[in-house]
Amino acid sequence: MMTEATVQQTASKPDLNAPLAVEVNDLTVAYRSKPVLWDVDLNVPTGVLMAILGPNGAGKTTLLKSLLGLIPPAAGKVQILGQPYAKVQKRVGYVPQRGSVDWDFPTTVLDVVTMGVYGKIGWFKRPGKADRTAAMGALARVGMENFATRQISQLSGGQQQRVFLARALLQDADIYFMDEPFQGVDATTERAIIAILQEIKDAGKTVIVVHHDLQTVEEYFDWALLLNVRAIASGPVGEVFTGELLRQSYGGKISFIEDMQRYRLGEDAAALQSSARDLPPWESWGGGEG
Amino acid sequence: MDIAYLEILIVAILVTTASVIPGVFLVLRRTAMLSDAISHSVLFGIVIAFLVVQDLSHPALIVGAAATGILTVALVEMLNRTGKVHGDTAIGLVFPLLFSLAVIMISRYAGNVHLDTDAVLSGELAFVPFDRLLLGGLDLGPRSAWLLGGMLLLNLLFVLVFYKELKVSTFDPELAEAQGFRPKTMHYALMTLVSLTVVAAFQTVGSLLVIALLIVPAATSYLLTDRLSWMLVIGVVAGVLSAVFGFAGAIQLDLSISGSIVVAGGILFLLALVIAPRRGLLSTLRLRRKQRSDFAGNLLAVHLLNHQGTEKGTETCQSDRLAASLNWEPDYAQLACRNLQARRLIEKDDGVITLTEKGAEVARATMML
Incomplete structure (x- = not known):
């Protein structure tokens, strides 16, 4: 069941002896010879809940997709759980952006969640009763069991995101990649989702999330990557989430960063709120496309 | 034959x-x-x-x-x-x-x-x-x-x-x-x-005409179901029906057979467009009416709740005061009243309306949103 308790930073430390969850060497990705990721190096240990942060156009989604082999790199090498993606595909769960699918598609909530096991059962075979029971279990975990037979177009944005999360849970993966799971969802859903992500992490799994909201980074995540075409820094949130590094990543938006620092010093929490809202390029501070 | x-x-x-x-x-x-x-x-x-x-x-x-x-x-x-x-x-x-x-x-x-x-x-x-x-x-x-x-x-x-x-x-x-x-x-x-x-x-x-055969029955079926498997089945049924009706029409009226099959398919689509249970025009219209009416009702319920016990809390549906205090057209005030009555969220006593317990609940829930 869904818990809405306040999210606490758990003390569980990443396992530094296990193979790296993600190892990226010199990754360059280009669209029509225009590089969107330059020479990215990244090591993510197993068992962390990591945020990929960066301004618009920083290549966050591109990085996520090239980790999953959805975009071929121009150069560089990616390994997931110590192996090429194709080999560990069944151990990887992927939650695309909510807006990437057609929610008018004629299908039910349960059916969408059941798609989570398609990769495991492979070609030709159909999902069976056990798979649907498992799908119901995943729906229950995100608090959506009463919506199983609903047509998916009748869901709110937050409910859609929960369905996507349930689908990923059903994959029972060792590493999860999520693209903006908090985009345009209500506060309750955001709490519910982050609580589940914490549970996954506490089970020793790795969760990598493209994230927008700098205000919640320290509360939600224990690991972070600052990205702006290049990888500016990655590591424990405490080491990476500093004014200097943020300034490097977010470039000209200095006033915001300064507010952020003041905020961190406890001087003026409200200033952060207000200046954040004044930043037009920020995609989704509040409502998003909901 | x-x-x-x-x-x-x-x-x-x-x-x-x-x-x-x-x-x-x-x-x-x-x-x-x-x-x-x-x-x-x-x-x-x-x-x-x-x-x-x-x-x-x-x-x-x-x-x-x-x-x-x-x-x-x-x-x-x-x-x-x-x-x-x-x-x-x-x-x-x-x-x-x-x-x-x-x-x-x-x-x-x-x-x-x-x-x-x-x-x-x-x-x-x-x-x-x-x-x-x-x-x-x-x-x-x-x-x-x-x-x-x-x-x-x-x-x-x-x-x-x-x-x-x-x-x-x-x-x-x-x-x-x-x-x-x-x-x-x-x-x-x-x-x-x-x-x-x-x-x-x-x-x-x-x-x-094959374009029409590929698209029209499938589009008809899309309006009629929420499941992919049923969309295939209903699509096939719509295809068969347009073939049969189109053929019969062509024989009766001495028309091009393939032409009238496509026309029959088009007529089936138009029918579905109007009367489809959830995606059809009629049900969309009905839903919009209901939403408009419920919204008006909810607004009035909130108004009544906020002014409970005061003079404003005891409105009458007929009074122009209700329309005036909410700056509503009298018709819209009537719509709100009728909606609340139909949902049993208000009681009428000698023309004076008060929220029922359920009505107060709905009003509170409305304000929570």
Whole structure:
């Protein structure tokens, strides 16, 4: 069941002896010879809940997709759980952006969640009763069991995101990649989702999330990557989430960063709120496309 | 019924049902117009194949047509990937080119053969009984019945075998790709089937009307159901119905059979558009009315709750005061009152209305939103 308790930073430390969850060497990705990721190096240990942060156009989604082999790199090498993606595909769960699918598609909530096991059962075979029971279990975990037979177009944005999360849970993966799971969802859903992500992490799994909201980074995540075409820094949130590094990543938006620092010093929490809202390029501070 | 009529009807049913199966996926992928492109450009492959084998009934024509269909899809996607043209423009660039090349080649090299553009574009179901499949002197029935029956079987088989893969790669291509299902291969396989279906159908209904057979029953079915499996089933039923009604209409009124099948399909679509249970116009209208009425009711409930116990809390539905204090038109105030009464959220005592307990709850819930 869904818990809405306040999210606490758990003390569980990443396992530094296990193979790296993600190892990226010199990754360059280009669209029509225009590089969107330059020479990215990244090591993510197993068992962390990591945020990929960066301004618009920083290549966050591109990085996520090239980790999953959805975009071929121009150069560089990616390994997931110590192996090429194709080999560990069944151990990887992927939650695309909510807006990437057609929610008018004629299908039910349960059916969408059941798609989570398609990769495991492979070609030709159909999902069976056990798979649907498992799908119901995943729906229950995100608090959506009463919506199983609903047509998916009748869901709110937050409910859609929960369905996507349930689908990923059903994959029972060792590493999860999520693209903006908090985009345009209500506060309750955001709490519910982050609580589940914490549970996954506490089970020793790795969760990598493209994230927008700098205000919640320290509360939600224990690991972070600052990205702006290049990888500016990655590591424990405490080491990476500093004014200097943020300034490097977010470039000209200095006033915001300064507010952020003041905020961190406890001087003026409200200033952060207000200046954040004044930043037009920020995609989704509040409502998003909901 | 005359055996020839029966044969025509059977072929009509085969061609509509064979078309609707890939058509469902075209509609869901919002690539309906690709079928338009394919149905025109296949002529190019047919002409090339004909010039090589010099035989209009040679199977190479089908292969050539299918290959051009795939070529069309590949060219459209290549153009789109350049980023220089957007959306449907690529479709509009590719198929007229291939089609016009085909027209030029027909007029230059095949002018004296029965491969005129008219026949390709319109086709004629009425000629079905004249083209027999003979095997060692044995009459096996109209050739097109076998061709389209085979096409129907192939399409059915494809969807049954790859149902799960088609579903996930249509709904969420990225997930399908991440799961190793090769949605691009599925896409091209589907487009191959669309091309083959178009070729199989064009001799009987013509390459223009086959677009309607691919799209119209599928679009009708889309309005009527919320499940992919039912969309396929209802699509097939809609296809059969349009074949039967269209055929009957054509015989009664002495019209082009393929033309009236498409018209019958169009009428079925219009019916579905109006009366479909959830996606139809009537139910949308009804839903909007209900939402408007509920909204008005909720507003009034909140107003009553906020002013409970004060003078304003004891409104009467008739009074102009209600309309005045909320700055509402009297009609809208009446609508709100009637809505609350129907939902039993207010009680009327000597014309004075008060919220019931349930009404107060609804008002509180409204304010929570």
